[in-house]
Amino acid sequence: MFIFEKLYDFLKEKIFAATGExxxxxxxxxxxxxxxxxxxxxxxxxxxxxxxxxxxxxxxxxxxxxxxxxxxxxxxxxxxxxxxxxxxxxxxxxxxxxxxxxxxxxxxxxxxxxxxxxxxxxxxxxxxxxxxxxxxxxxxxxxxxxxxxxxxxxxxxxxxxxxxxxxxxxxxxxxxxxxxxxxxxxxxxxxxxxxxxxxxxxxxxxxxxxxxxxxxxxxxxxxxxxxxxxxxxxxxxxxxxxxxxxxxxxPDFDTRTALTLLSREKISCLYMIPTMYHELLNDPSISDFDLSALRKIGYAGAPMSVPLTKKCFQMLKPQHFVNHYGSTEIYTFTTCSVLDKKPGCAGRPGIHQQIRLVVPDTNAASTPDDIVLPGEVGEIIVHAGSIEAFKGYWNRPDATRKAIRNNWYFTGDLGILDEDGDLFIVGRVDEIVISGGENISPVEIEEVLLHHPKVLEAAVLGEEDDRWGQIVVAFIVTKDPTMTVQELDQFCKEHPKLSNFKRPRKYVFVHEIPKSPAGKILRRQLRSENIEQVGQ
CATH class of the missing domain: 3.40.50.12780 (ANL, N-terminal domain)
Structure with a gap:
């Protein structure tokens, strides 16, 4: 299981035997x-x-x-x-x-x-x-x-x-x-x-x-x-x-330069987010470049759509194509290298890892023993004792306690295992949006939107997008019917607390936002309902 921990110790012992140090x-x-x-x-x-x-x-x-x-x-x-x-x-x-x-x-x-x-x-x-x-x-x-x-x-x-x-x-x-x-x-x-x-x-x-x-x-x-x-x-x-x-x-990603370098330098492997592959493969000049040296490709950071996965196989013809599912905190959770058979699959645990699916709980009350039944959706947790795992956040013992419980890292991702035991990601416990490989908190954007004098209520969620993985969508209940999409978008562009990559790329004006009896926004219901779109 922990092959490289053993290799690491083995190499140190060999060097010590040879040098005395x-x-x-x-x-x-x-x-x-x-x-x-x-x-x-x-x-x-x-x-x-x-x-x-x-x-x-x-x-x-x-x-x-x-x-x-x-x-x-x-x-x-x-x-x-x-x-x-x-x-x-x-x-x-x-x-x-x-x-x-x-x-x-x-x-x-x-x-x-x-x-x-x-x-x-x-x-x-x-x-x-x-x-x-x-x-x-x-x-x-x-x-x-x-x-x-x-x-x-x-x-x-x-x-x-x-x-x-x-x-x-x-x-x-x-x-x-x-x-x-x-x-x-x-x-x-x-x-x-x-x-x-x-x-x-x-x-x-x-x-x-x-x-x-x-x-x-x-x-x-x-x-x-x-x-x-x-x-x-x-x-x-x-x-x-x-x-x-x-x-x-x-230094700056643009498809024409990337294609030029891939061809000129005969680059053999590529590791990028799905957004970059989308842009690369949709460049109209791609057929002008010799990419035959490129044999191994991989992606991480966000889901890749089935059409884009198929396009990667068709246009790049890789010998090896990997979906790497992980995080900054613990580099590898799982990997999948059978994307031709199972596009979008996150696969099985990495060489250092153990994973479990447990009962999802936004209040961080679940334990590593609350394992869901086979075929059920659960929160993905990863053992935090491997060589790849961090020990805790900088100056944030509160965040560390929430993320690591009983030596297991709670990812906040929701997943399900298929009949072969392969993992598929189906969402987020807290509905975080992952756009272009960046994690985006809906709550942070909602707080900014609510500062606009014409906004009564706001709810943010992610919508599937072939290029970005997800885009940020804002659902708005207005105080003033004169509110426009352009006005609200300009407000977000100029707001000092909102990074541009977190800015909504779509605004939907609605009459109400569904909530639980406790007043919590029901994001999944909001996503699934056929809401009247006004002001688009």
Whole structure:
């Protein structure tokens, strides 16, 4: 069951027997091993610039030594608000060599959410670029960090000014495998971002599982399409490094550039959210590109529709196609690689995992022993004792107690097992919306909508969408019949508390919103009722 826990311990024992030293396989060591194995293999590509593992290591060392001169030490948080660039990758590895904690922020967060994350993490340093400058500069810090800009004239100093201060040699700071390597922020099932600290062991184990589950081999190449503030992006980077593969950077996802890179760089594997596959396969020029090198594809982050799954098979002709169901907190829950037979299926537990389906309870009163009968819908829970599992949220013992009970992680997802024992996801306990791989809380959006002077009541839910997985739909009871969709949408666009990706993409004006006797919105009833749509 726990194959890589055993492999991890086995490797450490072998190294100890050979060297007389107990070596911890932290991420800094993992990177240095890759550099030592194949120093001249291409590690990174951006635009038409090619960087070998040896060249990458020299830049990483300069950054690590320069950051140490700035006072960054082991366990310090280093926050990164940057797109997928060479500089971001170099920072990731420099932070690992320092024993510090790579703490990226979702670039789609609102300025208010960004400020919250900065003050929650209390980073020693914040790196940013032009795209994220406004959120950083306008933030009110509880304790001001050092600000480093990618631009030459921004921040306390620029990225390049920092790099030239460092040396090309740097000794990796020893870190225990339970030390925190990465902290990602997720909206989770509430509107408040939560820090998810993940140890070196978590990241190593998750990456090895990812390699096995996707059938990756040495020297694979991949497109760095998923952002490096997302667990899928970090996983692609780590897997490619461990395999001495080529990681092709894509700072901004657009289909024409993605197709060009897939063809030109002969990329062999791809790991993206369904939205990206939808856009890629619907580009009218896709037939002009040679994608024959692409052999292995996978998706995660959101459900993929049956038509899109079939289109992936028809147009990309993968040798291996995986649906990966997991989370930031515990990387793998289940995987399915028989999507030709069972499109949309989440499959069976990952190599480290045990799952159960228990009685759903929005009040967090269910226990791991409240298992549902075969064929019944239940909340999916995952054992929290595996090498891939986090130990708890940053500064949020309340959220940790709710999520982890008796060493089981309660996902909030609803699922059902078919007659073969394969898992299918059927919804959410709390009706969270997953759009484009992002978790969106209906309650958060409802609170914003209710601030509009013409809105009496509001209810938000997700509607299936072939491109985004789900889109946010807002049902509105108005106080004033002059209210228009355009007026309400403009209000949401300008509201400081609402990130743009959370904004409703559809508004439905209704006469009433169904509620339980206790006043709780009956979202499922709202979805199923044939409600008169006014003002569309």
């Amino acid at each position: 107990m070596i911890v396989l932290n991420l800094g060591t993992v990177f240095e091993c890759a550099v030592g194995r194949y120093p001249n293999e291409i590690a990174l590509v951006q635009d038409k610039k090619y960087v070998s593992f040896l060249q990458l290591n020299e830049e990483v060392n300069r950054l690590a030594s320069a950051l140490r001169k700035l006072g960054v030490k082991k366990r310090d948080r280093v926050m990164v608000l940057m797109k997928n660039r060479m500089e971001t990758v170099c920072l990731f590895w420099a932070i690992q060599k320092l024993g510090a904690i790579y703490t990226p922020i979702n670039l789609r967060f609102s300025p208010e959410d960004t400020q919250y994350c900065i003050n929650d993490a209390e980073p020693r340093v914040v790196f940013y670029e032009k795209f994220s400058e406004r959120s950083v500069i306008k933030a009110r810090f509880n304790e001001r960090p050092i600000l480093i800009s990618l631009e030459q004239d921004g921040g306390d100093l620029s990225y390049r000014e920092l790099a030239v201060r460092g040396a090309s040699d740097f000794d990796c700071v020893p870190s225990d495998d339970d030390d925190i390597a990465v902290m990602l922020y997720t909206s989770g099932t509430t509107g408040v971002p939560k820090g998810v600290p993940r140890s070196h062991k978590n990241e190593y184990g998750s990456t090895m599982a990812h390699i096995l589950q996707n059938h990756y081999e040495m020297f694979e190449s991949t497109l760095g399409a998923m952002p490096l503030y997302h667990t899928m992006g970090v996983r692609s980077l780590l897997a490619t490094c461990i395999l001495n593969g080529k990681y092709v950077l894509l």
